[in-house]
Amino acid sequence: MLIRKPDDLRYSEVTPRALFLDRRAFLASLPAALLAREAFAAKLPDVHPSPLSTTEKPNTFAEASSYNNYYEFGTRKDQPAKLATGFKTNPWTLSVEGMVKKSLKLGHDDLLKVAPLEERIYRHRCVEGWSMIIPWIGYSLSALLNKLEPTEKAKFVAFESYYDLKQMPEAPSAHIPLPYVEGLRLDEAMHPLTMLTVGMYGENLPPQNGAPIRLTVPWKYGFKGAKSIVKIKLTDKQPPNTWNIINPPEYGFYSNVNPNVDHPRWSQATERRLGEFTRRPTLMFNGYTQVASLYNGMDLKKFY
Numbered sequence: 277m278l279i280r281k282p283d284d285l286r287y288s289e290v291t292p293r294a295l296f297l298d299r300r301a302f303l304a305s306l307p308a309a310l311l312a313r314e315a316f317a318a319k320l321p322d323v324h325p326s327p328l329s330t331t332e333k334p335n336t337f338a339e340a341s342s343y344n345n346y347y348e349f350g351t352r353k354d355q356p357a358k359l360a361t362g363f364k365t366n367p368w369t370l371s372v373e374g375m376v377k378k379s380l381k382l383g384h385d386d387l388l389k390v391a392p393l394e395e396r397i398y399r400h401r402c403v404e405g406w407s408m409i410i411p412w413i414g415y416s417l418s419a420l421l422n423k424l425e426p427t428e429k430a431k432f433v434a435f436e437s438y439y440d441l442k443q444m445p446e447a448p449s450a451h452i453p454l455p456y457v458e459g460l461r462l463d464e465a466m467h468p469l470t471m472l473t474v475g476m477y478g479e480n481l482p483p484q485n486g487a488p489i490r491l492t493v494p495w496k497y498g499f500k501g502a503k504s505i506v507k508i509k510l511t512d513k514q515p516p517n518t519w520n521i522i523n524p525p526e527y528g529f530y531s532n533v534n535p536n537v538d539h540p541r542w543s544q545a546t547e548r549r550l551g552e553f554t555r556r557p558t559l560m561f562n563g564y565t566q567v568a569s570l571y572n573g574m575d576l577k578k579f580y
Contacts, residue, residue, distance in 0.1 A: 320393055320475045323413055328469060329397035330563070334409045337477045339550050344484045345402065346503055347450035348439065355446065356484035363443055363483035365504070370489060374434075374510035376424035387474055387489050391419035395478070396471060396492075401533045401562045403497040407547045412492050413475030418466045426462065426510050433465040434458070434515035435491055436507040452518055458491065458502040459515030459529070463570055469494055472505075495564040497531045528580035532571070533562040537580045 334340075342357045349356040349363075368384040382390070393413055400408045421433070439455035441447060447454055464470060471492040474481060481487040486503030493500050499519050509515075519527035526540050535545045535558035546555040561567055571579075 318480045319478055320388070320413055320480065323393045323395050323475075323478065326394040326396040329395070329411075330399055330409065332397070332399070332409045334397055334411050334477075335550055340408055340410050340476065341482050341485060343406075343408075343550055345498065346484055346486070347452055348437075348444040348447045348454065348456070349484065350446045351450050357482075359446055360483035363487070363504075365483065365488040368488050368506075370505060370508065372420065372424055372508045375427045375430035375512060376421075376510050377427065378424050380420075380424060384488060387472075390423070390472070391415035393474070398471075398492060398494040399559075399562050399564075400494065400498055401547060401558070403499060403527070403531070403539060403544075405542060405544070405547055406550055408550050411477055412471060412473045413478070414471045414473035414489075414492070416468050417470045417472050417491070418468065420472060420508075421466060421510075424510070429512045430510040431462055431512050432510070432515055433460050433462055434507075434509045434511055435460075435502040435505055436509075437502050438504040438506045452522055455506075456502060456518050457515065458500055458517045460493065460500075461570075462510070464493070464567075467567060467570065469564060469567065495533060495561040495567045497533060499527070500531050530571075530576075530579050532576060532580075533558065534560060534576055534580065536560075537577050 343353045344356040345353070346356040346360065349359040366384040368387070370382040370387065371379075372382070373379040392415065394415060395411050395413050397409060397411045400410050417433075435458045437456035437458075439447070460470070471494075473486070473490050473492045474488060476482075476485060481490065483504075486501070486505075489505050490503045491501045491505065500517075514529060517527075517529060520529055533544075538544050544558055547558050548555050
């Protein structure tokens with residue numbers, strides 16, 4: 277067995293105190309996450325594997341459902357798994373509107389019928405420096421948008437999350453404007469990798485992961501993935517996004533995973549996979565280089 281002495285260790289290989297404390301909270305939250313799974317789990321039928329999946333080994337369900345950013349249910353990573361257990365996701369209405377020829381309203385059961393369900397094992401990279409591998413279930417956002425027939429004026433897609441203080445009493449302590457909003461360029465939204473997600477690990481999404489429907493954009497930082505979506509609107513103007521409203525120098529509209537653009541308070545050159553202690557290099561576009569053509573000619577340090 278190799279025993280490393282303190283002098284042999286680089287500072288970058290030592291677990292930061294904040295992450296260590298977060299991991300302790302994460303481990304303590306496992307029972308809450310497993311109880312939540314018992315309450316909300318339901319196998320999704322007719323799910324097919326996707327050729328868009330990575331071959332990397334997924335994190336466990338307990339890891340992916342117990343270490344979450346969902347500020348409406350608390351700002352600590354362990355809080356959403358505990359505080360979202362009573363979140364009511366049925367009935368549900370998703371409105372799709374704006375610069376389209378056909379507006380649409382989808383009920384809870386309709387969300388599963390837009391297109392055939394696929395399991396896509398995607399890398400997930402958080403701006404805070406941690407990452408996971410998660411088997412999401414859903415379909416390309418383009419499958420929904422094509423049904424609406426966007427007009428020639430449509431250039432962007434805006435997303436709005438559900439907000440109800442009665443169900444989310446911890447939300448004011450997050451000190452962010454709510455409801456949560458996000459946005460993509462239309463060509464980003466139409467890319468096959470951009471996913472409307474209704475499940476994970478073969479089952480319905482748990483509330484802390486964005487039930488009943490969320491956005492998953494694997495080449496962007498995780499905060500771009502709006503959770504519990506109630507409105508999608510096509511527009512000709514760049515839509516606001518919550519973290520860009522709060523702090524534009526730190527959170528840009530594009531938010532592509534880019535190891536060459538540091539967050540003002542920390543480097544983005546490496547990441548720590550949940551369940552691992554050593555850091556690994558961050559991949560450009562989180563490894564999804566097939567989206568690079570979307571940004572031809574753009575300065576990705578300026579348009580971060």
